[in-house]
Amino acid sequence: MSQLSTDKLSVAFAGLKALSDVDLAIKPGQITGLIGPNGAGKTTLVNVLTGFQAPTGGAVSMNGTALTGLKPHQIRRKGIARTFQGGRxxxxxxxxxxxxxxxxxxxxxxxxxxxxxxxxxxxxxxxxxxxxxxxxxxxxxxxxxxxxxxxxxxPAYILLDEPAAGMSGPEAAELSALIKRIATEMGCGVLLIEHNVGLVLNLCDHIVVLDSGMVIETGPPDAIRSSEKVRHAYMGTAAETNLPVLEVLA
Ligand SMILES: Nc1ncnc2c1ncn2[C@@H]1O[C@H](COP(=O)(O)OP(=O)(O)OP(=O)(O)O)[C@@H](O)[C@H]1O
Ligand SMILES: [Mg+2]
Structure with a gap:
């Protein structure tokens, strides 16, 4: 089956469990959202998927073939590309x-x-x-x-780490249209990390919610919008970026 997936993926940093047994699948032509409060492990997951961080447990595979141990440039050549939180x-x-x-x-x-x-x-x-x-x-x-x-x-897959951070409503809408075209016109599988949860709910086919390194919810936008667990995860954090999220959750 054609997909980029993780199987029980874990990363520990000197005792801190940044990711615990995370299962996730990104499919060609679809936009998968990855959301969660600050420090949930979103960037760490992208770092593992692209070879910038070695997992301490579990595996990453593309179309059934393990990618374990490959360097970032080797993974890029296999068709998995990313952007960085700061542009670079x-x-x-x-x-x-x-x-x-x-x-x-x-x-x-x-x-x-x-x-x-x-x-x-x-x-x-x-x-x-x-x-x-x-x-x-x-x-x-x-x-x-x-x-x-x-x-x-x-690339067959593109992983976008907070591409809309700091954008105004119209700027984010323009970016959303571009992301949609990447999936529909290029057939690329997109993983979209965003704190702008309204944008994610509008754009994504499927959403995975991380909190403290664990998947606490997965499903289509409607299921996420009405999830008590998701609401609770964001309520437990004081960071300013998380506050607007509560407004778009049911
Ligand atoms: N290289 C590292 N060494 C030690 N701890 C790290 C390292 N990278 C990340 N962490 C920790 O792992 C956890 C997850 O961090 P990560 O950057 O993946 O979160 P995030 O969901 O991307 O957060 P944000 O929304 O703020 O970008 C945090 O507690 C962070 O401090
Ligand atoms: Mg991050």
Whole structure:
């Protein structure tokens, strides 16, 4: 079966259980939401899926084949791409070079990497930014460039770590439309980590809720919206980012 999945995945940091027996599956063409309060383990999960963090238990597999022990660049070549919570572009390089460098890193010739980079910027609708120095972009554009870079080489899966953080309503809506197109037009399997739970409920086919490293709920948006466990998990935390979440839960 075609999917990226974890089986009883666990990560412990010197006694702190960041993830405990997490089962999750991301499917081509679908958007899977991953939500949970600050420190729930969301980024740690993406780090394990992309080879940046070794698990202390359990396994990651793609289409039935284990990915255990592979390095980040090897996982990227297998078609699993990500963005980072902070963007992480090459700030001194023009936008198009940021994408081209990734294509070259994946083994393309410079000419074909350049052509794919240009086509990708066009597909996203940001061709006008191609010669801008990445470090000078407003962060809404920076995020879209980071997503474009992750899509170079046509990955089967893309993992987005808080792509809408700090965006206004209209900016987040525009980003939502892009994420939807990644799933429907590219057939990519998307994992979307977001504190903007309204956005996640609107966009995702399936949602997984983490709290203190454990999956406390999974299901379609309606089930999450009305879940007492989810509401309770967010109520137990004082962080400001978690407060608006309670407003969109039933
Ligand atoms: N390298 C590390 N060493 C030690 N502890 C870590 C490390 N990385 C994460 N942690 C801890 O693991 C837990 C999960 O962190 P993680 O960053 O995965 O949470 P998160 O759900 O992404 O949070 P946020 O919503 O704030 O981004 C936290 O308690 C965090 O402090
Ligand atoms: Mg995080």
């Amino acid at each position: 572009l090459f700030r001194d390089l023009p936008v198009i070079d940021n994408l081209e460098v990734t294509g070259v890193g994946l083994g393309q010739s410079r000419a074909s990497a350049r052509a794919e980079a240009a086509a990708m910027l066009d597909w996203i609708g940001i061709s006008a930014l191609q010669n801008r120095i990445a470090g000078t972009l407003p962060y809404t554009d920076e995020r879209r460039v980071a997503i474009g870079r992750a899509l170079i080489g046509k």
